[in-house]
Amino acid sequence: MKKKNVCILKLLLILITMLSVILTYIPxxxxxxxxxxxxxxxxxxxxxxxxxxxxxxxxxxxxxxxxxxxxxxxxxxxxxxxxxxxxxxxxxxxxxxxxxxxxxxxxxxxxxxxxxxxxxxxxxxxxxxxxxxxxxxxxxxxxxxxxxxxxxxxxxxxxxxxxxxxxxxxxxxxxxxxxxxxxxxxxxxxxxxxxxxxxxxxxxxxxxxxxxxxxxxxxxxxxxxxxxxxxxxxxxxxxxxxxxxxxxxxxxxxxxxxxxxxxxxxxxxxxxxxxxxxxxxxxxxxxxxxxxxxxxxxxxxxxxxxxxxxxxxxxxxxxxxxxxxxxxxxxVGQQFSKVIGTAVADITREQRAKPYGDSALGNWAADAIREFAHTDFAFTNNGGLRIDLKKGPITLGDIYQLMPFDNTIVILKMKGSQIKTILEEAVQDNGKGIQVSGLTFKYDMKKPSMNRVYDMKMSNGTPIEMDKVYTVATNNFMATGGDGFKGFTDPSVAKTYTDTYKLLRDVFIEKIQKQKELKPSLERRIFSSDEISSSLHEYLNESMLIMK
Structure with missing residues (x-):
């Protein structure tokens, strides 16, 4: 009986040894x-x-x-x-x-x-x-x-x-x-x-x-x-x-x-x-x-x-x-009260030509976009600027009210003729107007819709050439056809679309912090033929009176 138990024990030891060897070699x-x-x-x-x-x-x-x-x-x-x-x-x-x-x-x-x-x-x-x-x-x-x-x-x-x-x-x-x-x-x-x-x-x-x-x-x-x-x-x-x-x-x-x-x-x-x-x-x-x-x-x-x-x-x-x-x-709520600059006078959205014109606030905003993007021209939409900046301290909260949208700055390449299309869309029947930087233009509301814009010039007075390619900055809302600006969706323009993912709001904040004091721009950029005719009429009347 003892020999049998010993044999069983030896057999178990052998099996355990073999199993351990096998496990050792499992990958x-x-x-x-x-x-x-x-x-x-x-x-x-x-x-x-x-x-x-x-x-x-x-x-x-x-x-x-x-x-x-x-x-x-x-x-x-x-x-x-x-x-x-x-x-x-x-x-x-x-x-x-x-x-x-x-x-x-x-x-x-x-x-x-x-x-x-x-x-x-x-x-x-x-x-x-x-x-x-x-x-x-x-x-x-x-x-x-x-x-x-x-x-x-x-x-x-x-x-x-x-x-x-x-x-x-x-x-x-x-x-x-x-x-x-x-x-x-x-x-x-x-x-x-x-x-x-x-x-x-x-x-x-x-x-x-x-x-x-x-x-x-x-x-x-x-x-x-x-x-x-x-x-x-x-x-x-x-x-x-x-x-x-x-x-x-x-x-x-x-x-x-x-x-x-x-x-x-x-x-x-x-x-x-x-x-x-x-x-x-x-x-x-x-x-x-x-x-x-x-x-x-x-x-x-x-x-x-x-x-x-x-x-x-x-x-x-x-x-x-x-x-x-x-x-x-x-x-963030606490930070909204932080003062980031001062307006020395009211800077408003009031347009200086009828029915479509530039505004002091629009000029400032469009300039901020162009300065950031380093482009020839910049455009922004009137509807994107939601409040006027009143005389006095400007807070961070004011800028979030001015620009509540998370619009980003987009850069495109456009021929002069394509830029003209954008301006035509701004002053067309039921158009929404536009704010511009880097250029001036005139329009005649008596002409047919989409055929009203003329005398397009760069800020230095150089005529804008219809076949020349220029760089343009705008916001991603306009650049994708918002506010009726379908000219940006022209395939030859859309393929040049580059989103900087820089928020307009951030650009505005950085510009105010850099300027410290904001003054309303008196520069005119958009002219209606009606006001030109009126000014010319007044000038001629004054001249006639002097001659008499």
Whole structure:
């Protein structure tokens, strides 16, 4: 009996030994293959923590965009601890609450949700790079969220700029995941204020990413994600744009997440998922994957539209993020009383020709646009200027009343003949008039509609040539045909459309702070033939009296 027990014990020991040997040689990738990784991306939030909209019944609704978005992302994170949350840039500039507080409430929201990284966008430069980035730590201010930009180099040091990291490596479910951040080297040099990037070189990201991918693979990284502030568009199910060219040439990466173009992209290029998550918190990209034999396998990739939640009563929201937004709202309310300049006299919207003319406030506003955009001419619409600036202190709140819309400045290229079309539309039957900078013109209301404008001149008196191409700045409302200005939608004009994403309101504030004292402009720019005839008649009468 004892011998039999000994034999059984020996047999058990042998089996245990064999099992331990077998387990030792099971590949690590097989052990983690059941771990599902969730990847969530948003991009181009542009400060849209909330938005106030007018409903069909005339009532207003405050869309709790940030709190709804936070709730959706947290649900994913709570259901899967192996979740990565990413942002592809342009997160802060664009709304009053974020602009005034220099992105702080957006950063607070990102911290609360638990973002893992953000690639820098072109609009992160708008207030100066140190406004939202802790340069020493290369993170968003007052956070541990890394700021990425592997192809942004300092011309002097020949190294990556001191405010970005090229990549990070994080561990989820015992899987090493590399995230490489890059920006659009073709777009960035032309759309950022030159003063902010005078010592910066935006290098070709393909070569850099290919090298970093090899490096990360050699260090045991199993999944490589490119987080790019670079975008594209889907045309007939075909991806076009700079991100498409990038995806065709990059090697060794598993996922490409983009931004910048405010578009929805959810496709594959050479088998690689390539996605862009729209803008302004309207939705997010969600990719689920796992490792099989050490190779990433995409289980699903989706764009999730959350806009249906915006207009319902009692939408599902995250209370912590809502509290962050409401706190920011209160801070902004206090700042509205801040004095930013002084008007030495009333600066009004009263037009100095009938039925259409320039105004002191219109001239000032159009000049501000042209000075910012450095264009030949600038236009703004009368309806966009909502109040007069009264003599005395000008507060921040006054400017938010003057320009309550989040209109941005757009730059276009137009022939003189196309500019004439815009002016004709301003003085046509039932036209809305226009405010101009850089030019003067006359119109004759006795002539047929769309054939009234004449004697168009630049401010220096040079005639505007019909076949010559000029640069024009206006707001994105007019540039897309608002107030009847359909001339801007001419295909040859529309293709030159470049949105600076700089709010008119911010330009007005900066101009007032620089000027300190505002004086009404007495310069005339728009003349009606009726007033010219009247002035000539008065002059001739006076001359006749003198001769007598």
């Amino acid at each position: 690590i990738s097989s052990a983690v293959s059941t771990k599902i990784i969730d990847i969530v991306e948003i991009t181009d939030l542009h400060g849209y923590l909330y938005n106030t909209v007018k409903m069909q019944d005339g009532s207003t609704l405050k869309q709790q965009i940030g709190a709804i978005l936070a709730n959706e992302i947290k649900k994913i994170k709570n259901s899967n601890p192996n979740t990565i949350i990413l942002a592809a840039g342009d997160m802060f500039q664009g709304t009053p609450v974020s602009n005034i507080l220099k992105g702080k409430p957006v950063i607070d929201m990102m911290k609360n949700i638990g973002f893992d990284a953000m690639t820098i966008g072109n609009h992160e430069y708008d207030w100066g790079i140190d406004a939202v980035i802790d340069i020493k730590r290369k993170t968003l201010k007052n956070s541990n969220i890394p700021v990425l930009g592997a192809n942004i180099y300092d011309k002097n040091t020949k190294k990556i700029v001191d405010y970005c990291q090229p990549y990070i490596v994080i561990n989820k479910g015992n899987i090493k995941i590399g995230i490489i951040g890059v920006v659009d080297n073709k777009e960035f040099p032309n759309i950022i204020l030159p003063a902010y990037i005078k010592n910066v070189e935006f290098k070709d990201p393909v070569f850099i990413v290919n090298n970093l991918a090899r490096k990360l693979r050699s260090e045991g990284v199993k999944i490589i994600i490119v987080l790019a502030h670079m975008g594209g568009y889907m045309n007939n199910n075909v991806l076009t744009g700079n991100i498409a060219e990038f995806a065709k040439n990059v090697k060794g990466v598993d996922i490409i997440l983009g931004g910048h173009t405010h578009s929805i992209v959810n496709t594959k290029v050479n088998g690689i998922p390539v996605c862009v998550a729209n803008c302004q918190g309207k939705g997010y990209i969600r990719i689920k994957l796992k490792l099989e034999n050490g190779i990433p396998k995409i289980l699903s990739q989706d764009y999730v539209d959350i806009t249906p939640l915006f207009n319902i009563s009692n939408p599902p929201i995250d209370k912590e993020v809502l509290e962050i937004i409401e706190k920011a709202d209160k801070q």
